[in-house]
Amino acid sequence: MNSQFDVVVIGAGAAGLMCALTAGYAGRRVLVIDHANKAGKKILMSGGGRCNFTNLATTPANFFSDNPHFCISALKRYRPEHFVELVERHGLEHVEKAPGQLFCAGSAKDLLAILLTECDWAGVEISLKTSISALEPCGEGLRLATSRGRIDAGAVVVATGGLSIPTMGATGFGYDVARQFGLAVTETRAALVPFTLTSQWKVRAEALAGLSHEVAVRCRGGTYREPLLFTHRGLSGPAMLQISSYWRPGDRLAIDLLPGVDAFDALLAARRESPRRRISTWLGEHLPRRLAQALVEWHGGDGPLAERSNAELEAWAGRLNDWHLKPAGTEGWRTAEVTLGGVDTRALSSKTFEVKGLPQLRFIGEVLDVTGELGGYNFQWAWASGVACGLAL
Numbered sequence: 137m138n139s140q141f142d143v144v145v146i147g148a149g150a151a152g153l154m155c156a157l158t159a160g161y162a163g164r165r166v167l168v169i170d171h172a173n174k175a176g177k178k179i180l181m182s183g184g185g186r187c188n189f190t191n192l193a194t195t196p197a198n199f200f201s202d203n204p205h206f207c208i209s210a211l212k213r214y215r216p217e218h219f220v221e222l223v224e225r226h227g228l229e230h231v232e233k234a235p236g237q238l239f240c241a242g243s244a245k246d247l248l249a250i251l252l253t254e255c256d257w258a259g260v261e262i263s264l265k266t267s268i269s270a271l272e273p274c275g276e277g278l279r280l281a282t283s284r285g286r287i288d289a290g291a292v293v294v295a296t297g298g299l300s301i302p303t304m305g306a307t308g309f310g311y312d313v314a315r316q317f318g319l320a321v322t323e324t325r326a327a328l329v330p331f332t333l334t335s336q337w338k339v340r341a342e343a344l345a346g347l348s349h350e351v352a353v354r355c356r357g358g359t360y361r362e363p364l365l366f367t368h369r370g371l372s373g374p375a376m377l378q379i380s381s382y383w384r385p386g387d388r389l390a391i392d393l394l395p396g397v398d399a400f401d402a403l404l405a406a407r408r409e410s411p412r413r414r415i416s417t418w419l420g421e422h423l424p425r426r427l428a429q430a431l432v433e434w435h436g437g438d439g440p441l442a443e444r445s446n447a448e449l450e451a452w453a454g455r456l457n458d459w460h461l462k463p464a465g466t467e468g469w470r471t472a473e474v475t476l477g478g479v480d481t482r483a484l485s486s487k488t489f490e491v492k493g494l495p496q497l498r499f500i501g502e503v504l505d506v507t508g509e510l511g512g513y514n515f516q517w518a519w520a521s522g523v524a525c526g527l528a529l
């Protein structure tokens with residue numbers, strides 16, 4: 137392997153490959169290093185194997201960060217349409233599964249193949265199964281000690297992603313490098329992750345496993361109206377994954393099982409109009425049957441609406457519109473889609489992604505304290521940060 141490169145990108149994921157091909161096309165000699173045996177593993181496993189590769193409605197408001205303005209410049213410069221244009225040039229067919237959310241019509245493999253082809257055309261070298269034991273300043277650039285020998289780089293781009301799914305190659309390498317060079321790392325937490333429940337609620341969720349129902353969920357100022365999925369371990373589905381980015385251990389979730397319906401008013405009206413109708417019948421008309429049955433089993437008090445007092449109907453309305461549930465925890469890094477927090481962006485230029493005062497070192501993608509909501513935003517950040525950095529190398 138040539139031991140002298142203009143740019144060494146650490147991490148052959150979405151951000152690293154995008155940065156590498158951009159710098160390669162700009163005439164830089166680029167090497168991408170990854171310790172995994174395959175490039176782009178998370179691309180392959182994302183979106184159920186079909187990769188939700190962007191969201192057409194991406195704005196900075198879709199991202200969490202202690203420094204919320206940081207992502208604006210890169211997102212503005214490289215927009216979802218630009219990425220769509222790139223993949224369409226290669227003939228990738230895609231589908232809009234939910235408003236704005238673009239997925240591969242076939243397989244995520246097709247998308248990864250495009251990135252690898254572009255890297256090839258741009259003259260990028262990729263070295264897999266290569267580990268790095270040290271990164272030190274050396275002259276004007278940086279020197280890496282790797283399992284394939286010493287490599288000198290004019291600039292090093294750290295694109296090692298977050299901590300989620302360690303079996304896919306995730307490590308805290310990027311955070312260690314940041315600390316080594318005196319940068320702060322904000323608190324990291326697993327996000328876009330299902331919740332686990334304690335004994336009684338776990339048993340109840342287990343009995344409903346597989347059932348999905350649209351809810352509105354709130355926690356710490358976050359609110360989402362999306363499907364909730366009961367699982368054998370607890371609660372999942374887009375609503376729960378989204379709200380996990382707000383949740384902290386010990387918090388309760390407020391779940392509205394009937395979003396848009398004032399359950400108390402609706403129950404009062406139902407009692408007036410059909411007093412013989414049973415609570416369970418009414419619930420079955422508004423909720424999936426298994427969930428309606430479960431609610432009656434959990435709370436009791438079934439019977440004709442006429443025999444239910446206002447206070448009882450109010451209690452039912454509370455269970456329906458404002459169900460408070462305290463998860464035991466989350467499934468953690470094993471299944472989390474992303475890491476909240478990361479390298480503190482205040483130490484970086486939002487235009488070039490270089491460390492202020494140390495332009496040879498740059499950080500892009502998920503390793504940074506920039507984390508998107510569910511729906512293709514995280515890949516859009518990977519592409520946008522990769523391109524912004526690649527153009528500036």
Ligand code: FDA
Nearest residue numbers: 147149150151171182183188297305309501502512514515
């Ligand atoms: P990424 O994690 O992709 O790449 C980092 C690379 O660095 C890896 O190849 C890794 O092997 C390498 N690396 C790590 N440590 C190293 C070390 N010490 N030495 C050398 N190499 C090292 N997002 C989205 O927008 N739409 C979606 O559909 C999904 N779906 C999804 C499903 C699942 C199951 C997960 C886990 C995640 C998603 N995501 C997602 C999130 C998305 O995958 C993620 O945000 C991007 O892949 C981040 O891209 P990066 O390039 O920053 O890191």
